[in-house]
Amino acid sequence: MTALAPTRVGALARGPRPRLKPTTAFAFIGLLAAVALVLLPIASIVFTAFKPTGEVNAFPPTLLPEQWTFANVERITTELPFARLILNSVIFAGGVTAFALVFDSLAAYALARIDFRGRTVLLIVIIASLMIPFQATLIPVYQVVADLGWVNTYAGLIAPRAADAFGIFFLRQFFLALPRDIDNAARIDGASEFRIFRSIVIPNAIPALMTLGIFTFVNNWNDLLWPLVFTTQREMGTLTSGLTLLTGPGGIIPYGVMMAGSLIAILPLLVAFLIVQRTFIESIATTGVKG
Amino acid sequence: MTSLTGSRPTYRPPAPLGGRPRRRSAQDKRDRTALLFLAPALIVLGVFVAWPMVSALRLSFTDASGFGVENWVGFDNYARIFADADILSALFNTVWYLVLFTPPAVAVALGLALAVNNPRLPFRSFFRTAFFVPFIVSLAVSAFAWGYLLDPNVGLLNYWLSSIGIRIGNPLQDPNLAMPVVALVAVWKSFGFYFVIFLAGLQDVPASLYEAARVDGAGPWARFRNVTLPMLSNTLAFVMIFAMIAALQAFDQIYVMTGGGPFGSTQTIVMEIYESGFRRLELGFASALSYVLLAATLLLSIVQFVFFGRRERDLT
Numbered sequence: 001m002t003a004l005a006p007t008r009v010g011a012l013a014r015g016p017r018p019r020l021k022p023t024t025a026f027a028f029i030g031l032l033a034a035v036a037l038v039l040l041p042i043a044s045i046v047f048t049a050f051k052p053t054g055e056v057n058a059f060p061p062t063l064l065p066e067q068w069t070f071a072n073v074e075r076i077t078t079e080l081p082f083a084r085l086i087l088n089s090v091i092f093a094g095g096v097t098a099f100a101l102v103f104d105s106l107a108a109y110a111l112a113r114i115d116f117r118g119r120t121v122l123l124i125v126i127i128a129s130l131m132i133p134f135q136a137t138l139i140p141v142y143q144v145v146a147d148l149g150w151v152n153t154y155a156g157l158i159a160p161r162a163a164d165a166f167g168i169f170f171l172r173q174f175f176l177a178l179p180r181d182i183d184n185a186a187r188i189d190g191a192s193e194f195r196i197f198r199s200i201v202i203p204n205a206i207p208a209l210m211t212l213g214i215f216t217f218v219n220n221w222n223d224l225l226w227p228l229v230f231t232t233q234r235e236m237g238t239l240t241s242g243l244t245l246l247t248g249p250g251g252i253i254p255y256g257v258m259m260a261g262s263l264i265a266i267l268p269l270l271v272a273f274l275i276v277q278r279t280f281i282e283s284i285a286t287t288g289v290k291g
Numbered sequence: 292m293t294s295l296t297g298s299r300p301t302y303r304p305p306a307p308l309g310g311r312p313r314r315r316s317a318q319d320k321r322d323r324t325a326l327l328f329l330a331p332a333l334i335v336l337g338v339f340v341a342w343p344m345v346s347a348l349r350l351s352f353t354d355a356s357g358f359g360v361e362n363w364v365g366f367d368n369y370a371r372i373f374a375d376a377d378i379l380s381a382l383f384n385t386v387w388y389l390v391l392f393t394p395p396a397v398a399v400a401l402g403l404a405l406a407v408n409n410p411r412l413p414f415r416s417f418f419r420t421a422f423f424v425p426f427i428v429s430l431a432v433s434a435f436a437w438g439y440l441l442d443p444n445v446g447l448l449n450y451w452l453s454s455i456g457i458r459i460g461n462p463l464q465d466p467n468l469a470m471p472v473v474a475l476v477a478v479w480k481s482f483g484f485y486f487v488i489f490l491a492g493l494q495d496v497p498a499s500l501y502e503a504a505r506v507d508g509a510g511p512w513a514r515f516r517n518v519t520l521p522m523l524s525n526t527l528a529f530v531m532i533f534a535m536i537a538a539l540q541a542f543d544q545i546y547v548m549t550g551g552g553p554f555g556s557t558q559t560i561v562m563e564i565y566e567s568g569f570r571r572l573e574l575g576f577a578s579a580l581s582y583v584l585l586a587a588t589l590l591l592s593i594v595q596f597v598f599f600g601r602r603e604r605d606l607t
Contacts, residue, residue, distance in 0.1 A: 024411045031406055035421045041436035041479065042424065044447060048439065061447045107332035116325035117318065129340055131592050133540050135561045136581040139568045140343035140350065163335035193324045222429030224543040225561075229569050240431050244547055247435065255439050262432040269427045277420050281487050 045266070048259040049073065056256045072260035079257065084235055085242040086264070092157050092238055093221040097213050099162035105209065107163070108171035109197045113183070123172075129165045135225065142229060152236045157227065161220065167212050174208035175201060211283040214276065218269055239265045350578035357572050368579035378580070381558045384470065388559060389538035391474035396534050397527075399478065400485035405519070407486075408493045419490065423483040430543035433480045434473075438463065438548050441472065466556040469549050473557055476544045481537060485530045492526030493519070535591050539584060560584050 044063060048056060049072055051065040076082060110116065111123055134141075141160050150156030183196045191199075202209070227241035234245070243261050246253045273280065351368055355361040372378050407418045425433065440448040443461040452459060462468035496519060504514045520527075542561040545551060551558035551566075560580060568577030 021411060024409060027406050027409060028412060028414075031403070031412075031418055034403065035418065038422060038425060038479070038483075040448070041433065041440060042428065044440055045432070045436050057445055059445065059450075061445050061450050063447060103332040103335060106328045110325040110328035114321055114325040114328065116322045119325070122329075126336075129336065131536075131589055132340060132344065133536065133584060133588055135540050135542070135564060136585040136588075137340060137343035137347055138564065139574055139577055139581065140346035141339055142569075143346070143574075144338060144343060159335070160339040163332035165336065165340070168332060193328070197328070218427050222427075222431070224429065224431045224546065225565070228546075229565065240429050243435070244431055247438075247547055255442070255445065258435050259439065262435050265432055266428050270424070273424070273427050274420075277423070278416070281419060281423055284484070284487055 042266075045259045045262050048256055049263040050260075051256050053254050053256055056254060072254070072256040073264075075254075075257045076261040076264070079246060079253065080242050080261070081235055082242075082261075082264075085237060085239045088154075088157075088236060089221055089239040091154050092227065093217045095154065095158040096161045096220045097216045099158065100164050100167050100216050101209055101213055103163040104167035104212070105171050105202065105205070106197070107168045108175055109193075109201060111168065111172045112175035113180070113196075113201070114193060126165045126168055130169065138225070138229060145230070152231055152233050157230055157236070160226075164216070167216065170212055171205065171208060174205055178204050207279060207283060210276070211280055214272065214280055215284070218273075221269060347578040347581050350575050351582050352579075353575045355574040355578075357574055361575070364575065368576045369583075371576065372579060372583060377555060377558070378563060380555055381560055381563045382583075384555075384557065385539060385541065385559045387470060388474055388541050388557075389535055391471055392477050392538045392541075393531065393534045395474075396478045396482045397485060397530055400482045400530065401489050401527075403482075404486050404489035404493060405515070408490060419487065422486050425480050426483040428480060430477065430480055431547050433476050434544035434547035437472070437476045437479070437544075463549055464553050466553050469553055469557045473541070473545050473548055476548070477537070477541065480544075481534070485534065488526060488530055489523070492523050496522040532592055536588055539587055539591070560587075 040063075047064055050068045050070070052067055052069045052071065055062070055065055055067065111119060111126075145151060145156040145160065148156065148159075150159065178201060183191075183200050186196050186200060221238075222240055223238075224240050224244065227238040228244070231237045231241065234242070237245070239261075243258075243265060246258060246261070350361075352363060352365060353361040354364050354367075372382075403418075403422055406412070407415055407422075412418075428436075440446050441459070441462055443449055449459060449462075459465075459468060462472045500518045500522070501514055504518050509517065540561055541559045542565065545557050545559060545562055546565070549557045551562045560583065564577050564580050564584070567573045567580065
């Protein structure tokens with residue numbers, strides 16, 4: 001469980017930094033080149049989104065636009081029910097995240113802190129179910145949602161992901177590592193388990209909840225398969241699934257417009273990520289690996 | 292991995308003076324409380340994971356099509372998977388994709404983590420963040436971006452490559468290149484995640500081991516081979532499982548970039564599940580395919596756990 005202690009990957013420096021050696025300088029330059037290559041597709045999305053069509057189709061191609069234009073951004077909003085798709089993405093990813101955080105943390109609390117019969121068995125079942133790929137249950141999940149009469153509704157889109165084995169396991173690991181002196185004291189004072197959960201454990205688990213929340217939000221915002229198979233009406237799709245309609249058969253569309261749509265799809269995540277990146281990366285690094 | 296289900300001793304209230312019966316009722320109370328906490332998640336997982344698993348298994352032995360009568364067909368669907376040339380080719384493609392994706396993704400992630408782990412390196416946090424950025428871009432959007440960069444007429448990367456003498460033509464229309472390209476897109480999107488996990492694993496390697504190795508005259512390769520790699524084996528196992536399972540589920544960028552073509556050369560299991568289940572409405576057959584995917588996933592996990600679990604025990 002030491003994995004959950006704040007092993008600070010961010011505090012990378014190990015002792016004082018000696019003078020730069022030639023090999024390190026070489027590595028530094030190599031890494032800079034690697035960063036440039038890695039960020040090239042993102043740079044190309046950003047710059048192409050603001051390129052006039054003539055420049056996008058010009059040869060030889062360039063990375064930067066000579067003339068900047070908003071025409072692509074304007075066009076993408078007319079190609080798709082764009083505002084609606086953004087709203088759907090927010091409701092889907094936000095709804096899944098909200099439900100999953102509540103349900104997962106409740107279950108994780110019981111698994112970490114309540115000594116109930118069958119706990120080990122249940123934990124093993126949950127860990128085993130981590131191995132079930134969503135794709136393997138796609139068809140019957142769709143049928144369950146259809147039987148509930150939830151096709152093309154937000155409820156149907158969100159419900160199958162309202163709890164998640166990974167989230168439960170992740171939070172359980174975090175809750176185990178929290179000190180229990182205070183909740184034992186509270187228990188002796190007669191506090192209910194729910195009270196301890198709400199007033200002691202949850203406030204101390206904010207970093208883990210934030211990480212899981214961002215992870216869940218990003219995964220669902222970016223998910224293609226489920227919104228694709230689930231929504232038969234264009235108006236119920238998400239931004240990610242809606243964008244793919246443009247590339248499909250008959251969906252020939254200028255690259256500039258495509259990239260404008262892509263930019264809008266990744267921008268909220270990029271901004272959010274850059275704000276919380278340090279905490280986020282550290283907790284992925286320290287919670288994902290060892291249990 | 293053995294500590295996966297282990298837990299610290301949980302608080303047990305001191306046994307009341309009343310003796311056994313009352314202790315039992317305290318246990319009953321804890322059981323009831325736990326059930327209340329667990330109920331919402333268990334209902335969701337039961338309805339949308341456990342029940343669909345059972346349902347898919349049953350469907351896989353029928354000719355269900357979503358309409359009309361379902362007939363029990365025994366193992367016909369499974370037999371068809373291993374008889375139909377297209378499906379066999381999709382299975383083969385999935386393995387080919389796994390081979391094209393996993394080693395490069397893991398190697399790039401490990402190599403960059405080793406480079407960034409150098410304490411003398413300036414701007415380490417910057418590198419860590421920059422390499423992680425692609426992970427938050429969806430595979431679909433990654434596919435758009437790479438499709439554009441590799442476009443034979445206006446693609447920047449295609450142009451750069453041809454100007455240094457590497458002519459790839461239209462890689463997405465080339466049956467030999469399409470699969471490497473869709474794997475490359477996934478490597479680009481995923482390596483940052485593995486990189487961060489390796490970086491964390493490297494923080495846990497005691498510096499004293501490196502010093503001891505250095506005193507013994509071990510060069511950089513010997514230190515990597517005899518210190519880093521063994522100490523990292525658990526992390527490596529985790530990352531490999533993750534990467535291979537992700538590879539088995541390849542869909543998004545293939546759907547966007549090639550639709551399974553050219554000539555079925557990028558058709559994978561999940562593409563087949565999607566097409567048979569949601570386009571051709573062969574629900575029974577698609578369910579059988581789903582179970583093949585599930586079996587492959589479980590097999591990989593088990594092999595990895597056994598193999599790397601042993602390695603770790605040998606070491607300690």
